[in-house]
Amino acid sequence: MDLDAILPVGTSEKVPVGLLDFDVNNPRFTPDKEPASASDDDVVIQLARSADLAELVQSIATSGYINIEPLIVIERAGRFAVLEGNRRLAAVKVLRNDTLAQQAKLTLPPMEASKRATLGELLCYRVATEADARDLIGFKHINGPQGWDAFAKARFAARWLDEEHSKTDGMTIGDIASRMGDQHLTIHRMVTALFVLEQAQREDVYFLEDRKKKSFSFSHLYTALASEEFTSYLGMDRPDRTTDPARDPVPRDNFGELQNLLIWLYGSKDRDIAPVVKSQNPDLNRLREVLGSRMATRVLEERGSLDEAVVAATPMSLRFEEHMIAANAELQYALGALEGFDPKSQPEMIQIADSASKKARLIKTQVDSLAAEIEK
Incomplete structure (x- = not known):
């Protein structure tokens, strides 16, 4: 099939839905939101769970598909892969396929024939490379109206950075952050945390599939790495936002500490260990205080109890003060x-x-x- 005749690079035209595939590398597919496979069925099922597909299905069923904003596509294996607009494509495929809707547990509203006729072809804009689409996608999903979660943003920025590093005079993470409208270089912290996770998995230190809870709180890690107590425990250099994040930020001698930290944050299903950080506030700050004390850190490593470690990290004078205040208050309640x-x-x-x-x-x-x- 001559894709150039259907949609030349750099142009916008309507393309039959049958030629459009989901992007299996979509940054939206974070560890807790990955489809079971790359099939249309599994991608749609996952987007229905995590991307509020039902609302979009209802809107398109009511008004028809309005070809105003084009999907951004690229040629892959003789077909068009949708780099931007996977959620819209999923909604259209659901409305065209009752069986797929049932599998995704979506209820299809009634749809007039004139509205259904809009589902056959979707306006698309074709790019030659993924880099050609990055500015638009990045602005829209990092600081724009349809923001991704933090892990998706980190994956997007990291892929971009890797490509820039392959060039003689490529952009820095600061340049990328600026292009994405990130004035505070939050992307730097996110990419640093992503590289820590990728290093842990690459070195068989920790695998995200082993986390105790299905949900994945990426913010626990990138927030933690902003504090010196955490980076010191891992033997990492303090993040320097004037330079690009290191691909292997944790020294090999600290892999044991890296495993400890990730288990404290996310637990271990295989070892039946629950994370000690139940919620970012206050547990992450409590863990920071523990890592600031060598004795308390030892208690946490050996006992696995954040409560016990916090006690060990608290100066005796402060513990006495806290207990006395609490005891006096309880006695007042008892008197009443x-x-x-x-x-x-x-x-x-x-x-x-x-x-x-x-x-x-x-x-x-x-x-x-x-x-x-x-x-x-």
């Missing part, structure tokens, strides 16, 4: 509820009150003694 005490049905409370009184007197004696010594 004293009317509810029944000596007949709660005789054990007498022993507990006696024990609390003895502990309080002992603490008071020690506090007074230490205070007296300071005054001497």
Whole structure:
């Protein structure tokens, strides 16, 4: 088939849907959103789960497919692969195929014949290389109206950076960030974290498929690597936004620490270990505090308990202060509820009150003694 006759490079024309394939390298397919295979069925099923396909299907069924913004396509193996517009292509394929809609668990609304007639051909713009489409796709999905998640952004920028590195005078990550409208170089942190993950997988240190939860919080890692406690633990150089991220940022001698960190962040299905970071706030900050203490880090490595490690990381003076404030507050609550005490049905409370009184007197004696010594 002569694709040049159907759609020459650098032009926009309507193309039969039957010639359009999904982009299996779509950055949108992050570790927790990957299709089971590259087949149309599995791609559509995954997009229905993760890309709010139902809303778009409803819109197209109501108004028909409006050929205003072209899909961006490239020739692959004698067909057109859609670099930009996979979600729109999925919605159209669902509306054209009842069986596919059922597999994707999508309910198809009624559609008038005149609206259905718009589903046969879609406006496409053909590029010669993926690089020709990057500016438009990057702006739209990194800081534009249809933003990807952080992992997808990192993959997109990293692929671009790799291509630039193959050139004599290619762009830097700073240049790419600027082209994407990223004023704060957030992309630098994301790509650094992506390279850490890729190094872990390449060196058989940790595999994302082994994570305990199906969901994948990429932000845990790229946020962590902004703190010196984490980079020091991994033996990494501090990220320098004036230079491109290193492809192998973690020294080989620190692969054990890298495995520890990724298990703390994401757990291990094979080893039945839950992540210690349940949510970024406050657990990631608690982990940062632990890594700032050699003793607390050792506790976490050996015991696997973030709570125990946090205790070890907390100075004794602060722990005493926190416990005293908490104990005083609890005693105040107990005093307010004293009317509810029944000596007949709660005789054990007498022993507990006696024990609390003895502990309080002992603490008071020690506090007074230490205070007296300071005054001497």
